[in-house]
Amino acid sequence: MKNDNTVRFTPKNYVVTAVLLAIVTAALAAAPYWLGRADLRLAGEIMLYISLATLWNLLAGYAGLVSVGQQAYVGLGGYMLFAFTIFIGVPPILAIPIAGVIGALLAIPVAFLVFRLRGAYFAIGTWVIAEVFRLSFAQISALGGGSGTSIPASIVKSMAETRAARESLSYWLAFGLAAFIILFVYLYLRSSKGLALTAIRDNELAASSLGIDIWKTKFFTYVVSAALTSMVGALIFLQKLRISPDAAFSVNDWTAFVIFIVVIGGIGTIEGPIIGAIIFFALRETLADLGTGYLITLGVVAIIIMLKAPNGIWGILRDRFDISFFPLLYRVENQKQDR
Amino acid sequence: MNYILSVSDLSKSFGAVTVADEQNFGVTQGEALGIIGPNGAGKTSLFNLITGTLAPTSGTITYCGESITKQSAALRCKKGIARSFQVPQPFSGMTVFENALVAATQAANLRGQAAYDFCIKVLEQTELLAKANIVAGQLTLLDRKRLELTRALCTKPKLLLLDEIAGGLTESECVSLVDTIKAIHAEGVTIIWIEHVVHALLAVVDRLIVIDFGRIVANGNPQQTMNSDQVREIYLGIDADV
Ligand SMILES: Nc1ncnc2c1ncn2[C@@H]1O[C@H](COP(=O)(O)OP(=O)(O)OP(=O)(O)O)[C@@H](O)[C@H]1O
Ligand SMILES: [Mg+2]
Numbered sequence: 001m002k003n004d005n006t007v008r009f010t011p012k013n014y015v016v017t018a019v020l021l022a023i024v025t026a027a028l029a030a031a032p033y034w035l036g037r038a039d040l041r042l043a044g045e046i047m048l049y050i051s052l053a054t055l056w057n058l059l060a061g062y063a064g065l066v067s068v069g070q071q072a073y074v075g076l077g078g079y080m081l082f083a084f085t086i087f088i089g090v091p092p093i094l095a096i097p098i099a100g101v102i103g104a105l106l107a108i109p110v111a112f113l114v115f116r117l118r119g120a121y122f123a124i125g126t127w128v129i130a131e132v133f134r135l136s137f138a139q140i141s142a143l144g145g146g147s148g149t150s151i152p153a154s155i156v157k158s159m160a161e162t163r164a165a166r167e168s169l170s171y172w173l174a175f176g177l178a179a180f181i182i183l184f185v186y187l188y189l190r191s192s193k194g195l196a197l198t199a200i201r202d203n204e205l206a207a208s209s210l211g212i213d214i215w216k217t218k219f220f221t222y223v224v225s226a227a228l229t230s231m232v233g234a235l236i237f238l239q240k241l242r243i244s245p246d247a248a249f250s251v252n253d254w255t256a257f258v259i260f261i262v263v264i265g266g267i268g269t270i271e272g273p274i275i276g277a278i279i280f281f282a283l284r285e286t287l288a289d290l291g292t293g294y295l296i297t298l299g300v301v302a303i304i305i306m307l308k309a310p311n312g313i314w315g316i317l318r319d320r321f322d323i324s325f326f327p328l329l330y331r332v333e334n335q336k337q338d339r
Numbered sequence: 340m341n342y343i344l345s346v347s348d349l350s351k352s353f354g355a356v357t358v359a360d361e362q363n364f365g366v367t368q369g370e371a372l373g374i375i376g377p378n379g380a381g382k383t384s385l386f387n388l389i390t391g392t393l394a395p396t397s398g399t400i401t402y403c404g405e406s407i408t409k410q411s412a413a414l415r416c417k418k419g420i421a422r423s424f425q426v427p428q429p430f431s432g433m434t435v436f437e438n439a440l441v442a443a444t445q446a447a448n449l450r451g452q453a454a455y456d457f458c459i460k461v462l463e464q465t466e467l468l469a470k471a472n473i474v475a476g477q478l479t480l481l482d483r484k485r486l487e488l489t490r491a492l493c494t495k496p497k498l499l500l501l502d503e504i505a506g507g508l509t510e511s512e513c514v515s516l517v518d519t520i521k522a523i524h525a526e527g528v529t530i531i532w533i534e535h536v537v538h539a540l541l542a543v544v545d546r547l548i549v550i551d552f553g554r555i556v557a558n559g560n561p562q563q564t565m566n567s568d569q570v571r572e573i574y575l576g577i578d579a580d581v
Contacts, residue, residue: 005459007436195437196441198430202430202433206424207430208392208411209412210416210446211446211494213413330434
């Protein structure tokens with residue numbers, strides 16, 4: 001029997017989207033050459049939030065692990081950067097992947113603990129763990145205890161001589177990590193493990209009856225996302241140059257805003273967290289003067305989106321224009337019928 | 340006897356409800372076994388026990404000479420036990436093709452082009468190929484049942500458990516389903532089929548088991564079993580065409 005059907009990932013009009021994606025990526029990579037100092041800082045911050053949102057989306061949107069405790073790994077990563085650079089003299093750039101490895105190692109026992117909990121209990125469990133992390137780091141007097149510590153100027157200078165060079169480097173690290181995380185999540189979801197993860201998201205009973213080890217798949221996803229979140233955390237505090245338990249393990253900064261970003265952008269899609277982060281920062285920059293009014297506006301926007309567009313802003317755009325920057329859908333095409 | 344599957348003293352109860360009561364039977368390699376019984380008799384529960392989505396209260400399940408009683412559902416599937424769900428359980432956000440691909444990659448361990456080709460072949464066989472790109476959540480109940488069969492076949496099963504897949508079909512659809520199942524059986528797949536549409540069932544199976552209140556009340560030649568007193572008693576006034 002001759003097979004007239006082919007299976008393809010990319011939609012037919014993907015060339016346009018791919019070119020667009022390449023141009024945007026190139027422009028962002030060159031940002032230090034065309035953005036002013038304040039804007040470059042902001043762009044770097046957006047990159048870090050895109051990273052956090054992409055990772056939280058992998059957990060909640062794909063693995064069904066609704067964690068409200070990812071600040072545990074942001075803070076851990078930040079503290080590991082400080083510990084390894086200050087006490088052991090590791091160069092900051094090397095300390096970032098080390099923070100990732102430590103994040104993964106700690107995530108293993110944490111997973112064994114919180115995976116016993118389901119649904120809302122899982123969410124609360126992750127939060128409790130993050131609080132335990134915060135209280136533990138507040139006890140370490142070598143790292144400044146409850147009031148925190150700063151990175152010595154000599155270590156900062158070791159990264160690059162001039163301030164402008166440091167700021168460019170800082171941006172490129174954030175951009176590079178965000179690009180790496182998005183690419184990693186994309187390739188992971190396209191792999192056969194990613195297919196298993198998507199199946200679990202849709203129906204756990206069917207998934208387990210079709211040979212998928214649900215626990216193992218979720219465990220792997222949790223540990224990898226903890227590792228990458230720790231790396232993002234290290235980078236965040238390398239830019240802040242100061243760390244304290246309250247800032248490092250802030251549920252507001254590292255989880256609440258991140259959830260907002262993913263929800264308004266579109267949960268369960270790769271584009272969603274990226275768009276969500278841009279919208280979040282646009283709102284923040286225009287409404288920051290409102291004080292508490294700003295937070296109320298965020299809340300209202302989130303509620304409206306959840307009610308009117310459960311698939312987020314990206315969901316609306318995708319359905320309206322039938323586009324996809326990171327195509328994940330398999331399409332079967334019949335040569336005879338389609339042409 | 341060369342059993343591919345055998346259960347011994349298998350029991351399961353939910354509080355006061357007994358869905359499996361000291362069941363003993365074996366299925367030989369290449370056999371097609373039918374299971375009938377009134378609603379709530381425990382037929383689907385037996386499939387849940389065999390596939391591992393339900394743990395028995397007592398008893399053992401042996402598959403290919405090895406006790407699988409304590410093994411996970413995923414592992415049993417990888418070893419060749421596949422089932423269709425009576426109440427379809429599609430991956431609703433994924434397309435029909437992707438549903439099939441999950442089975443082919445996760446259970447049958449196929450990759451890339453080999454997996455695609457295999458899925459397309461099965462979709463053709465189950466008459467779902469034209470709907471390959473439709474999101475499973477949008478399928479009609481009938482197509483969801485076809486998808487159940489498709490996914491089960493995409494695992495490359497040695498033992499296929501079918502749970503009421505003929506209900507609601509038109510006469511010609513039913514004939515084509517029977518042909519499909521016969522073809523699968525002819526390829527050497529052992530089949531256990533739970534079905535209320537008895538004439539379709541009898542066109543395929545070599546043997547019939549009757550379950551009532553979790554007990555196996557009859558086990559043997561299909562025609563003789565259908566005519567037995569136990570079956571007449573259970574079905575009295577229920578299935579006039581039997
Ligand atoms: N998880 C469960 N908890 C409690 N009771 C259950 C559970 N699963 C099934 N039952 C009960 O066990 C009995 C047998 O159910 P089962 O689904 O096995 O019947 P069945 O023979 O497949 O019936 P049908 O022909 O209607 O599909 C029913 O009374 C059902 O309500
Ligand atoms: Mg049933």
